[in-house]
Amino acid sequence: MQYKFQFILALLVLPFFAQAQGPDLPAEQVEVLKRFEATLLDTKKQSTAGTLPKEDRSTVELTYSLPTKNLEILQPDPKIRPIGMRRDKLPPVYKGYVKAGYGIPASPYAEAGYYFGGEPLRINVHAKHHGANFKNVANKKFARSSAEIEGKYSSESNIGLTAGLGFDRHLLHFYGYDHDKLTFAAPIVKQVFSDFTVKLGLANEERLSGDIDYRVSGDLSIYKDNYASKEQNYVLGLGGTKWIGGKHPIKLDVITDFTSFKDTATQKLNNIYFKPSFTYHGEKFSFKAGGNIVSFKDEFTVFPDIELSVNIIGSSLTAFAGWDGDLQKNTMRTLSKYNPFIISNVPLRNTKYTKYFGGIRGSFRGAEYSAQLGYKDAKDLALFLNDTIDSKRFDILYDTVNVFYIEGSTKFSLFKGFELIGTLSQSVFSPKNEKKAWHLPNLESNISATYRMPEQRFKVKGELYVANGAAYKTADRKVDNLGALLDLSFGAEYFVTEQIGIFLDVNNLLNNKRQRWNGYKVYGLNVLGGVFAKF
Numbered sequence: 001m002q003y004k005f006q007f008i009l010a011l012l013v014l015p016f017f018a019q020a021q022g023p024d025l026p027a028e029q030v031e032v033l034k035r036f037e038a039t040l041l042d043t044k045k046q047s048t049a050g051t052l053p054k055e056d057r058s059t060v061e062l063t064y065s066l067p068t069k070n071l072e073i074l075q076p077d078p079k080i081r082p083i084g085m086r087r088d089k090l091p092p093v094y095k096g097y098v099k100a101g102y103g104i105p106a107s108p109y110a111e112a113g114y115y116f117g118g119e120p121l122r123i124n125v126h127a128k129h130h131g132a133n134f135k136n137v138a139n140k141k142f143a144r145s146s147a148e149i150e151g152k153y154s155s156e157s158n159i160g161l162t163a164g165l166g167f168d169r170h171l172l173h174f175y176g177y178d179h180d181k182l183t184f185a186a187p188i189v190k191q192v193f194s195d196f197t198v199k200l201g202l203a204n205e206e207r208l209s210g211d212i213d214y215r216v217s218g219d220l221s222i223y224k225d226n227y228a229s230k231e232q233n234y235v236l237g238l239g240g241t242k243w244i245g246g247k248h249p250i251k252l253d254v255i256t257d258f259t260s261f262k263d264t265a266t267q268k269l270n271n272i273y274f275k276p277s278f279t280y281h282g283e284k285f286s287f288k289a290g291g292n293i294v295s296f297k298d299e300f301t302v303f304p305d306i307e308l309s310v311n312i313i314g315s316s317l318t319a320f321a322g323w324d325g326d327l328q329k330n331t332m333r334t335l336s337k338y339n340p341f342i343i344s345n346v347p348l349r350n351t352k353y354t355k356y357f358g359g360i361r362g363s364f365r366g367a368e369y370s371a372q373l374g375y376k377d378a379k380d381l382a383l384f385l386n387d388t389i390d391s392k393r394f395d396i397l398y399d400t401v402n403v404f405y406i407e408g409s410t411k412f413s414l415f416k417g418f419e420l421i422g423t424l425s426q427s428v429f430s431p432k433n434e435k436k437a438w439h440l441p442n443l444e445s446n447i448s449a450t451y452r453m454p455e456q457r458f459k460v461k462g463e464l465y466v467a468n469g470a471a472y473k474t475a476d477r478k479v480d481n482l483g484a485l486l487d488l489s490f491g492a493e494y495f496v497t498e499q500i501g502i503f504l505d506v507n508n509l510l511n512n513k514r515q516r517w518n519g520y521k522v523y524g525l526n527v528l529g530g531v532f533a534k535f
Helices: 002-024 332-338
Strands: 096-104 107-116 121-133 141-154 159-173 190-204 212-224 230-244 248-262 266-281 285-296 299-313 317-330 349-364 367-386 394-412 418-431 443-452 458-467 471-473 479-481 485-495 500-507 515-517 526-534
Touching: 096 500, 107 526, 212 332, 230 332, 266 317, 266 349, 285 317, 299 349, 317 332, 367 471
Parallel strands: none
Antiparallel strands: 096 107, 096 526, 107 121, 121 141, 141 159, 159 190, 190 212, 212 230, 230 248, 248 266, 266 285, 285 299, 299 317, 317 349, 349 367, 367 394, 394 418, 418 443, 443 458, 458 485, 471 479, 485 500, 500 526
């Protein structure tokens, strides 16, 4: 850059320098003689001609050699699929129903239910009322109304919550007296049982990691009659299951069952249960080993819980045998549901029993069956005798009773739409102190058959219930037996349209007047008919 600057400066100074030297140089003259012109001489053009090489028409044979290679092509086996067939039309699904009718003797009937389906909440509501008034016998009438709502919520965190509320009101009358000699106004012999229940539950819906299930439950019932007797029952259960190999469960359940009863005095009956067990499922057998540890009044009683099952002919024939035991509570609620004519000041007590049993069960060509025989040693088993002061009502007395029993059941379908169910129970009671097991039936059998037409519009059913007469004490305290029961019933339903139908039930066709409880004849022939609808 510096040299460029010096060169430019020199060019600028040079004219001034030349002008300054002029006077000192000699003058010269230049004469131009001829203007210069530059020309080129002519040259000879050279021409060239190209030549093509000689054409080669000879034939050359070329040989190509390619290596052979077998390629393995994986081709899946062809799948044979059936020709597409039109699906059968599924029957419509209805969420609600109503049923209403009237019968002879005067007996109104109403029932309704509705299911609110969906995820994650499902709710089921049900209500029912049924009553009857046999006007030919004073105070021979009853009315029963119930309502319940149950729901389940399935959360995204694998927790299933269940809850339920229920109410049951049972109105009856103590009509078991000599109507030729005695008369009672209806309010004097009226009895009303009210049962309010609350149920809560929580459990996992899918098995947790580590193959574990858990469950929590809580039940509350408030039970009372119109004679100022009141009972409260609280049951809380906690349980869990650990699965070994996906099919062998280790279980533990802890249950607290508390009862408080108030009448002229207060009674409490509180049991705590610990139930551990392990069940092994083999290829042809299963074995359960466990126990039932019960605490009552700070005393512990240990019962076995053992059962062995062996598959003799697959699922067609399985033999089983076991040994278990328990403390079974007798409360106002449990006893009055078995015999509603009991006294109000019920003595609460546990029935302690140990049971040995064995039998067979299985299924064959669509038929299911089960047969079992066993022996039970029951301490403080509840028996029933007419009260010595008020014979319309029953006292509860407890006795140690040895029971040998045999029972069986079957269910099968002879052809499409026809189903037959049968049960049989035979018991032999041996009381330690009492002469008989008062008002406990020795033989009970029930056979029911149902046939539904293929088009689902007509259904007919029949039922036969048989029971022998139970032992009781007469007014002069002698031992006697009540008459046997032979109850034959018939029913039918017919859909007039797809959603509306009619029904008819005829009960006790033989008009049997047997007494289940001494002094209380059953209702005899009764008819109920009406309509029902689905929506």
